[in-house]
Amino acid sequence: MPAVSFQSVSKTYQTPKGPFQALDHVSLDIEEGEFFGLLGPNGAGKTTLISILAGLARASGGRVLVQGSDVQADYAAARRKLGVVPQELVFDPFFNVRETLRIQSGYFGVKNNEAWIDELLESLGLADKASANMRQLSGGMKRRVLVAQALVHKPPIIVLDEPTAGVDVELRQTLWHFIARLNKQGHTVLLTTHYLEEAEALCNRIAMLKGGRVVALSSTSELLKTATSNVLQLKTDAALPASLAPLARVTGRIVQLPAQDAHEIERHLAALREAGIATEDVEIRRADLEDVFLQVMAAEQGGQTV
Numbered sequence: 001m002p003a004v005s006f007q008s009v010s011k012t013y014q015t016p017k018g019p020f021q022a023l024d025h026v027s028l029d030i031e032e033g034e035f036f037g038l039l040g041p042n043g044a045g046k047t048t049l050i051s052i053l054a055g056l057a058r059a060s061g062g063r064v065l066v067q068g069s070d071v072q073a074d075y076a077a078a079r080r081k082l083g084v085v086p087q088e089l090v091f092d093p094f095f096n097v098r099e100t101l102r103i104q105s106g107y108f109g110v111k112n113n114e115a116w117i118d119e120l121l122e123s124l125g126l127a128d129k130a131s132a133n134m135r136q137l138s139g140g141m142k143r144r145v146l147v148a149q150a151l152v153h154k155p156p157i158i159v160l161d162e163p164t165a166g167v168d169v170e171l172r173q174t175l176w177h178f179i180a181r182l183n184k185q186g187h188t189v190l191l192t193t194h195y196l197e198e199a200e201a202l203c204n205r206i207a208m209l210k211g212g213r214v215v216a217l218s219s220t221s222e223l224l225k226t227a228t229s230n231v232l233q234l235k236t237d238a239a240l241p242a243s244l245a246p247l248a249r250v251t252g253r254i255v256q257l258p259a260q261d262a263h264e265i266e267r268h269l270a271a272l273r274e275a276g277i278a279t280e281d282v283e284i285r286r287a288d289l290e291d292v293f294l295q296v297m298a299a300e301q302g303g304q305t306v
Helices: 046-054 075-080 097-107 114-123 139-151 169-184 196-202 220-225 262-274 289-301
Strands: 004-015 018-030 035-039 061-066 082-085 157-161 188-192 205-210 213-219 230-235 249-251 254-259 280-286
Touching: 004 046, 018 046, 018 061, 018 213, 035 046, 035 196, 046 061, 046 082, 046 157, 046 188, 061 075, 075 082, 082 139, 097 114, 097 139, 114 139, 139 157, 139 169, 157 169, 169 188, 169 196, 188 196, 196 220, 196 289, 205 220, 205 289, 213 220, 213 289, 220 289, 230 262, 254 262
Parallel strands: 035 188, 035 205, 082 157, 157 188
Antiparallel strands: 004 018, 004 061, 205 213, 230 254, 230 280, 249 254
16 A cells, blocks of 8 residues: 555646646555655646645545545544645744644644654754744744654654755755654655755655646656766856757856767867857766756657656
């Protein structure tokens, strides 16, 4: 039995401009103990799918099962099996950190939970903030409390919706160390993130959404095999020649050009030389998940099957 099963899930919103289909018959299973990544551009349907899983939205069609429990027909059992970390910073300003976790424990009917609360506080770097009011915490610390709230009832399935958006490197490292440990202990993890290096490092399998549809679904290693084998990366202040500009991914001074083989790398370098473009820090690297993601999205934009 899968940990989570999305079965032909659709969601249509009624808007002043007419119906908008946020999800279009999404079907995928997440197996027990997986670290699963759900990727896609803004508006792809990721948060809508997670909202339906968590019971915050109702699907227009299809079913979602959590370890066999239907999220609509058997919602209480389904929610007890989930720990969800939302994108938004939502907190009660009237309680301190420890009180917040005690209240969350009570919501799930968990008694005598102090030892686990202490472990969460220590593991997430919150031990010295246990008596601090939630209003006094920085955004990053509030994010840590949200993670602790999601885990306080020891759910078998952990859902992380953009958990490291806008937080510092220390929190990211602390969070991933702890979540990876829980995953090794058997917890299933579903992650959405725009930090594709995180997904590549952590996720065993990945689904990519675009326009409410699944456009790629495979193991991380298999997805990486589909990418262009190499990327020529360099820095320059000059505009690229017309032959290279359509191929390039440019971030500030950093230019990345896909290359199938050594001959194509040499052609790119020759074009730069002929155009008289000065370059710095030229290197060749293997394609990563970001390259795959852009390739899949571009292919889907062109109507190709991925």
